[in-house]
Amino acid sequence: MADTIAxxxxxxxxLKLHEQVNELTAPSVQGEFGVLPQHRPMLAALAxxxxxxxxxxxxxxxxxxxxxxxxxxxxxxxxTDRFCKKEDLDPVRARLDLKEADEQLDSFKGDPExxxxxxxxxxEAWAAAQLELxxxxxxxxxxxxxxxxxxxYSKTAQAEGDTEGEAAxxxxxxxxxx
Numbered sequence: 224m225a226d227t228i229a230x231x232x233x234x235x236x237x238l239k240l241h242e243q244v245n246e247l248t249a250p251s252v253q254g255e256f257g258v259l260p261q262h263r264p265m266l267a268a269l270a271x272x273x274x275x276x277x278x279x280x281x282x283x284x285x286x287x288x289x290x291x292x293x294x295x296x297x298x299x300x301x302x303t304d305r306f307c308k309k310e311d312l313d314p315v316r317a318r319l320d321l322k323e324a325d326e327q328l329d330s331f332k333g334d335p336e337x338x339x340x341x342x343x344x345x346x347e348a349w350a351a352a353q354l355e356l357x358x359x360x361x362x363x364x365x366x367x368x369x370x371x372x373x374x375x376y377s378k379t380a381q382a383e384g385d386t387e388g389e390a391a392x393x394x395x396x397x398x399x400x401x
Contacts, residue, residue, distance in 0.1 A: 225260045225297045226260055229298040230299045231301065233301070234303055234304060245278060249274045249299075250269065264295040266293050268289070271289050288306070290303030307353055309356050312356060320350040321347060321351060321361055
């Protein structure tokens with residue numbers, strides 16, 4: 224029985240981290256998850272945040288950007304576009320990036336579902352992750368998009384063969400939620 228996991232973090236620039244670890248936690252788009260040796264195979268979308276791993280009783284952390292993670296055969300492979308160790312980050316630069324991203328998001332006049340808005344949110348998340356890794360996390364901010372969108376359940380219901388009465392109930396339920 225293996226008592227370690229091979230942790231590899233790869234960016235477009237190449238292999239950034241390769242360690243044998245006893246356990247790890249990582250952020251996914253559906254929340255943080257943990258991995259121990261003999262973990263079941265898994266594929267998940269990696270979110271910007273902190274990856275923490277324990278190696279011989281000592282906890283280490285790194286910041287990662289969005290990407291993918293694959294867990295299989297006592298190996299955790301994280302593919303991401305961003306990676307930072309605590310000793311390599313500049314907290315002043317990260318704080319400035321966070322401030323600029325926040326200001327641009329606060330004054331953003333375009334579509335909150337646009338790629339430009341998503342890029343600003345990701346920039347804000349990356350700066351926040353770096354500051355968290357440094358030990359100086361910013362206050363939490365939640366950016367929510369798509370609240371004004373109301374799905375037309377009557378069209379969905381008709382496509383699925385529901386009766387008009389059932390579709391009307393779905394529309395009323397959706398209207399009450401928004």
